[in-house]
Amino acid sequence: MWFLGFSTNNRRSLLIIGAILLVILLTVMLKKWVVYLESQATKCSKREGEDDQKRRRGTSKSSSSLCGPGVIRTYALEELRTATRGFKIRIGVGATSFVYLAELGDGRFGAVKRVMEERGGSKKMFLDEVSVLLRISHPNLVGLLGFCLEKGEQLLLLEYIPNKSLFDKMHTYHGQMSGLLSWSNRLSIALDIARALDYLHSQADPPIIHRDVKSSNILLIDNEHAKLVDFGLCKLGHDTSHGSRTPTTVKGSLGYVDTWYLNTGLVSPKSDVYSFGVLLLELITGLKSIQGSETLAGWTEECRKNDDIQVLHTLLDPKLKGKANLEQLRVLINVANSALLDNSEGRPDMSFIVYTISSCLEPDQLQPDLPV
Structure with a gap:
């Protein structure tokens, strides 16, 4: 039997026939792909042209000149x-x-x-x-x-996030004059940042350690919601799920840096957990991460480890004038205490912290996730 001028009884001829058919198939697929790309480009150009005409007429509802969402x-x-x-x-x-x-x-x-x-x-x-x-x-x-x-x-x-940072809001004159963050505001912000860190540690591929969690790297969308920024010190890689095996140069900001990381040079997602614990203390007390020659974690240690709710209440930011749910206060201080353990392995992961904080919110306080 003959096919394309070659005998099908010959093994070498069969290989040649197969190669020819493969080339034909790939050519057809490539042409279809080129046609698809050209059609998409045409659609994109057409949409951009329509948007441009709408902008000239002032009727465009779109604020983006890029074709498609999420284009970088x-x-x-x-x-x-x-x-x-x-x-x-x-x-x-x-x-x-x-x-x-x-x-x-x-x-x-x-x-x-x-x-x-x-x-x-x-x-x-x-x-x-x-x-x-x-x-x-x-x-x-x-x-x-x-x-x-x-x-x-x-x-x-x-x-662009127009409302500046959590640090500006809590620790500068202009920020404090623009209005006080209520207790429920602070819980909501803490939950947003916990969700961000949980995503970096357990959902990003590969996992990411931020290494510079602090109030000046938290930008406020409004008084209820916040975003984490500045990934210049991040460490990424599949080895980060359990931490680095060899010491690295310590990165981070004074008062927020994990004590285990400081002493060993070994960084892990639990280093971010420690920094988050300091951030919780900052939200609770209204104080900066450094108090004189001491860290906020060290300065509050004796008081925050007391079981008496009245003693814990003394940690509350005076500007709140006592307006805070005491059971929620206890939960946040317990989370901070566990996050600030010297032994990094004893600290909870961020998914547990997200669950704990969201569980202590009243049903009408629980904010849904913002859309991506």
């Missing part, structure tokens, strides 16, 4: 320089960076994080942060919109 793109330096008006309006300062307001058009804003080599921001740290931000998506984590690595500049375009 690279930006030219001039684009971000123009958007920030030459890096004019500074809205934040980090250990290795400055953050500037960016106007993206159509009433949209972003935050440009400008990583500075002269402040210790290396290209490796920048690329590591980009790598982390590209991997994660959670309603309580600040999202990446784009980035730029051009002419020595290292820029991240991030989601």
